[in-house]
Amino acid sequence: MNRLRTCVIAGASATLAAALLSVAPSPASPESSAAWEPKDPDLTTPWTSDVSPDNALPEYPRPQLRRDEWKNLNGLWEFAAAAEGDAPPVGEQLDERVLVPYPIESALSGIKRHEDRMFYRRTFSVPRKWQVTRRHGNRLLLHFGAVDYDARVWINGELATEHRGGYDHFTVDATDHLRAGARQEVIVGVTDVTDGLKQPVGKQRIPAIENPGGIFYTPASGIWQTVWMEPVRAAHVENVTATTRRNLRQVDVRVDAEAASKHTVRLQARRRGRVVATATGRPGEPIRLTIRRPDLWSPDHPNLYDLRVSLHERSGRRVDTVDSYFGMRTVDTVLGKDGKRHIVLNGEPTFVNSTLDQGYWPDGIYTAPTDEGLAFDLKAHKRLGFNAVRKHIKVEPDRWYYWADRLGLMVWQDMPALQNGRTPDPDQAARDQFEDELHTMLDQHGGWTSIIGWVPFNEGWGEWNREETGRIADSVKAADPTRLVNAHSGVNCCDSEGDSGRGDIIDWHQYTGPAAPSPTADRAAIDGEHGGYGLVVDDHLWPGEPGAYQMAESKQELTDLYVENQTRMLELSRKCGLSGGIYTQITDVETEVNGFFTYDRKVSKMFRDPVREINEKLSHSGNLGQTPPDPDDGTPGLEGIHRWTLDDGSGTTAADSVGDADLAVADGATWTEGKSGQALDLGGTGYAETDSPVIDTEGGFSVSAWVRLDETGGGFQTAVSQDGDSSSAFFLQYDGGANKFAFSTLGGRAYAGQEAEPGRWYHLVGVRDAATGTYTLYVDGQQQGQISQCLGDPSSGPLAVGRAKFNGENVDFLGGAVDDVRVYDRPLGDGEVTDLYEGGGAHH
Known part of the structure; x- marks a missing residue:
C-alpha cells in the first residue's frame, strides 16, 4: 500500500479559516462530457441545485497542511462498470460520465446504481510553472480523499499503486509515470462488494437500495472524497501533529518529512496575527512550543492558533512551507470525591452532550453536496445547545473535522464497523485488515482538536472475542494516550460479547432511555445512544416505511418527549456523575425519522428554544455527581x-x-x-398482577421466586416484573437466546453463569442495591451476574407474574410455572439469599 499521512493536529484561527474557504480553479473535464446529467434524487437538500461539474466540492481538502499550489481533480470523469479480471481501459474512452467525488449510488454522481467493480478515467495536465521534471527535482503527488473499497491506480498505463480501505486517504507519487506532452491519463479501478466480504462498511447494505428500511442504508461505492494534486520538492513535509501537554502551556509538534533526514524544521505559532511562539528542531522528533497565557480550546471558546511550518536545508535554504493550525486542550478522566471516574476537559468536569451523527445525505449518500451542507449539521448542533457529536461508524472528509474544530464541538470518533452478527465471525485476514484500518484512522486523524475519544466497536458488530476487544482497546490507548478510549459503545446491547473491562469508558445503549451505567473507580460512564423519538413530516420522506423507537404525533409532543428525556439525563449527570449522553439523532436517515431535522435538512422537527434550554443546562452540568444518601434499612426478616x-x-x-x-x-x-x-402455571399466555405498584424500583429492593420452564430456547420469558409507563422497570427473566436466567433492566442484564434446563425448579433472586448502583442475580442461593446502573428505572404500574411490558405492550409471557413470589423493600445480603433458598420453598 502507498499511504501518505496527512497533517493531523487540531483547531483553526480566523486568518487560516478565511484561507481555507478559497478554492482552486475549475478542474478540467474529460473528453465528451456533454452526455452527463445528474439523476433525480428521491429527496433534494437546499444545496442539491448548487452542484455542477464546475464546482464539485472545490474547497481546499486538507485544512491542516496547506500549500498554495494545488489543482482540484473533482468534476466529470469517464465511467464504466467492470467484471473481475478486466484490464484497465488504457487510452479508451468510456461510455458513461460520473461526477467525482459523489459515490456511484448517489443521484449527484449521475450513475445512481451499485456496481461491484468499476473503472474511472480522465486526463489531466500539469501546470508548467510547477516544474515537475527530473531536472528541477520537483515531485507530483496525486491525492485521493477516500475510495471505497479496493482501489488500483494507473497513470499513463502504468500501475502506480494499490490501496485497500474505504475510509482513509492515500497518495500516489505520479512523477515517474508522467510522459512528455500536455495530457496525462489516470485510471482508477475499484472493487466494492460491500455485503460480500467482511470489510468495514458501517451502515452500508446493498439490499437497502431496492428495499430501504430499518437501521441500514444505501451503500457508497467508489470515489467519495476529493481527488487533487500538488507539486512538492523531493524533501517535503508529510505530516504535522500537535499535542498539548498536561500543563496546558506547552505544545509538542511533530513534523514528519520525506527525504529530509539532514533538514531542520522551523515553527511559528500565531494568534490573531501576532507571533506567540517559535521553535526549531528536527523532523520526526517532538518540537516544543511554549505559549504564555494560552487561549485554551473548548466548546464555549474554540480558540485556535495558526502554525507555519518550514523545512530548511543545512545551508538555511527553505525547501518547503506549509500552513497549519492547532488548538490547546487536554481530555482525561479523574477520580472524584465519590471514588468514581469522571471526564474532564482542560481539567474541568465536562458533560459531553452529543447527538448521533451518521453523515448520510439523500442526494450524495456518503458525500455532502457542498461544503456549506457539510457544515450545516455541525452548526445545527451548536444552535441546539450541544457541545459534542458522535461520528457514528463512519469517517468524514478532513473538512468536517475542520468545521468541528472551528465551531467548538467535541467528537467521539467511531471505527466503521464490520457487518453485524456472528455468522460467521470474521476470519483472521478480515480481523487483521480491521485493525490495520483502525490504526490508520488514528494516524490520519490523531491531531484534530475536536476528537476527544476513539470507539473501536459498536454493539458487538463484527466483534469476535471479548478478550480481543480488550486487547484492541489497549492498542488504541497505547497509540494515542492523549485521548479517551471507549472500547465498546453499547456493550450491554445486541451482538456484544460482553464487557472486556478495558478502556476509559463504560458505555450503554438504551432506547428510549436514557441508560444509567454507573461509573467506577477505573472508568467513567456515558450513555452511548438513547432517545430515538420520531415524527413523520409528509413530503420529506425517503421511500419505504418510516419508523423510530417511539413515534410522536406533533412537533409539540416530540419536543416534550425530548425535553423529558434530557431532563432525566440531567438527573443522571447531577446524581450519578454520568459523563456524557448521545441522543439519536441529528437528522432523519432514509426511513429512520428520529432526527431533529428531516433527511433533506429542510424542516426542523422540534421547537428550538426548549431544546436549547435543556441542552445548555446539560452541557454545563459538570459530571461529578454526588454521594448517594444512606438508604433506609427496610423491613427486616425473610417474609418480605x-x-x-x-x-x-x-x-x-x-x-x-x-x-x-x-x-x-x-x-x-x-x-x-x-x-x-x-x-x-402460566402456559405461555397467562399472567397475574397486582392493582398498583408494590416496589419502589428507584430505591433498593429484592424480588424472589421459584421458576420452572417448560421449554428452553426461543425468546424471553419473564417470571416477575413491575410496569413502568412504557416498559417494565425490571425483569426477573429467562433469555432464550443466551439460554440463561437474568435479572434485567432496559439498560442491561445480569446473567446466570450456567445454562437453564427445562422441567426443573430454580430459585431466582434479583437484588437492587441503590447505594452501590448494582443489580445482582442469584440462582439457587449463589450469586451469579451483576450489572452497575446508577439509578433504578421508575415504575408506575402493577407487579406482574408471568409477563413483562415493553413499549406499551404485554410481552415475554412465561411458558412454565412460578411458585412462592416474595418482595423486599431492601437489598438482601448473600447469606439471606442462601437462607431463603435453603428453606426449600416451604410455605408454612
Whole structure:
C-alpha cells in the first residue's frame, strides 16, 4: 500500500479559516462530457441545485497542511462498470460520465446504481510553472480523499499503486509515470462488494437500495472524497501533529518529512496575527512550543492558533512551507470525591452532550453536496445547545473535522464497523485488515482538536472475542494516550460479547432511555445512544416505511418527549456523575425519522428554544455527581413486605400472605403442583398482577421466586416484573437466546453463569442495591451476574407474574410455572439469599 499521512493536529484561527474557504480553479473535464446529467434524487437538500461539474466540492481538502499550489481533480470523469479480471481501459474512452467525488449510488454522481467493480478515467495536465521534471527535482503527488473499497491506480498505463480501505486517504507519487506532452491519463479501478466480504462498511447494505428500511442504508461505492494534486520538492513535509501537554502551556509538534533526514524544521505559532511562539528542531522528533497565557480550546471558546511550518536545508535554504493550525486542550478522566471516574476537559468536569451523527445525505449518500451542507449539521448542533457529536461508524472528509474544530464541538470518533452478527465471525485476514484500518484512522486523524475519544466497536458488530476487544482497546490507548478510549459503545446491547473491562469508558445503549451505567473507580460512564423519538413530516420522506423507537404525533409532543428525556439525563449527570449522553439523532436517515431535522435538512422537527434550554443546562452540568444518601434499612426478616405462596389452588385471586396486594389471575393461567404445595402455571399466555405498584424500583429492593420452564430456547420469558409507563422497570427473566436466567433492566442484564434446563425448579433472586448502583442475580442461593446502573428505572404500574411490558405492550409471557413470589423493600445480603433458598420453598 502507498499511504501518505496527512497533517493531523487540531483547531483553526480566523486568518487560516478565511484561507481555507478559497478554492482552486475549475478542474478540467474529460473528453465528451456533454452526455452527463445528474439523476433525480428521491429527496433534494437546499444545496442539491448548487452542484455542477464546475464546482464539485472545490474547497481546499486538507485544512491542516496547506500549500498554495494545488489543482482540484473533482468534476466529470469517464465511467464504466467492470467484471473481475478486466484490464484497465488504457487510452479508451468510456461510455458513461460520473461526477467525482459523489459515490456511484448517489443521484449527484449521475450513475445512481451499485456496481461491484468499476473503472474511472480522465486526463489531466500539469501546470508548467510547477516544474515537475527530473531536472528541477520537483515531485507530483496525486491525492485521493477516500475510495471505497479496493482501489488500483494507473497513470499513463502504468500501475502506480494499490490501496485497500474505504475510509482513509492515500497518495500516489505520479512523477515517474508522467510522459512528455500536455495530457496525462489516470485510471482508477475499484472493487466494492460491500455485503460480500467482511470489510468495514458501517451502515452500508446493498439490499437497502431496492428495499430501504430499518437501521441500514444505501451503500457508497467508489470515489467519495476529493481527488487533487500538488507539486512538492523531493524533501517535503508529510505530516504535522500537535499535542498539548498536561500543563496546558506547552505544545509538542511533530513534523514528519520525506527525504529530509539532514533538514531542520522551523515553527511559528500565531494568534490573531501576532507571533506567540517559535521553535526549531528536527523532523520526526517532538518540537516544543511554549505559549504564555494560552487561549485554551473548548466548546464555549474554540480558540485556535495558526502554525507555519518550514523545512530548511543545512545551508538555511527553505525547501518547503506549509500552513497549519492547532488548538490547546487536554481530555482525561479523574477520580472524584465519590471514588468514581469522571471526564474532564482542560481539567474541568465536562458533560459531553452529543447527538448521533451518521453523515448520510439523500442526494450524495456518503458525500455532502457542498461544503456549506457539510457544515450545516455541525452548526445545527451548536444552535441546539450541544457541545459534542458522535461520528457514528463512519469517517468524514478532513473538512468536517475542520468545521468541528472551528465551531467548538467535541467528537467521539467511531471505527466503521464490520457487518453485524456472528455468522460467521470474521476470519483472521478480515480481523487483521480491521485493525490495520483502525490504526490508520488514528494516524490520519490523531491531531484534530475536536476528537476527544476513539470507539473501536459498536454493539458487538463484527466483534469476535471479548478478550480481543480488550486487547484492541489497549492498542488504541497505547497509540494515542492523549485521548479517551471507549472500547465498546453499547456493550450491554445486541451482538456484544460482553464487557472486556478495558478502556476509559463504560458505555450503554438504551432506547428510549436514557441508560444509567454507573461509573467506577477505573472508568467513567456515558450513555452511548438513547432517545430515538420520531415524527413523520409528509413530503420529506425517503421511500419505504418510516419508523423510530417511539413515534410522536406533533412537533409539540416530540419536543416534550425530548425535553423529558434530557431532563432525566440531567438527573443522571447531577446524581450519578454520568459523563456524557448521545441522543439519536441529528437528522432523519432514509426511513429512520428520529432526527431533529428531516433527511433533506429542510424542516426542523422540534421547537428550538426548549431544546436549547435543556441542552445548555446539560452541557454545563459538570459530571461529578454526588454521594448517594444512606438508604433506609427496610423491613427486616425473610417474609418480605409482600408474599404470594400461590397455594390458593383455584379461583382468579392469589392472596398476599404478608401485605394487602392480592394478585388478579388473568385468563390462561391455571393452578398446578409447585415446588412446595401449589403454583401458578402460566402456559405461555397467562399472567397475574397486582392493582398498583408494590416496589419502589428507584430505591433498593429484592424480588424472589421459584421458576420452572417448560421449554428452553426461543425468546424471553419473564417470571416477575413491575410496569413502568412504557416498559417494565425490571425483569426477573429467562433469555432464550443466551439460554440463561437474568435479572434485567432496559439498560442491561445480569446473567446466570450456567445454562437453564427445562422441567426443573430454580430459585431466582434479583437484588437492587441503590447505594452501590448494582443489580445482582442469584440462582439457587449463589450469586451469579451483576450489572452497575446508577439509578433504578421508575415504575408506575402493577407487579406482574408471568409477563413483562415493553413499549406499551404485554410481552415475554412465561411458558412454565412460578411458585412462592416474595418482595423486599431492601437489598438482601448473600447469606439471606442462601437462607431463603435453603428453606426449600416451604410455605408454612
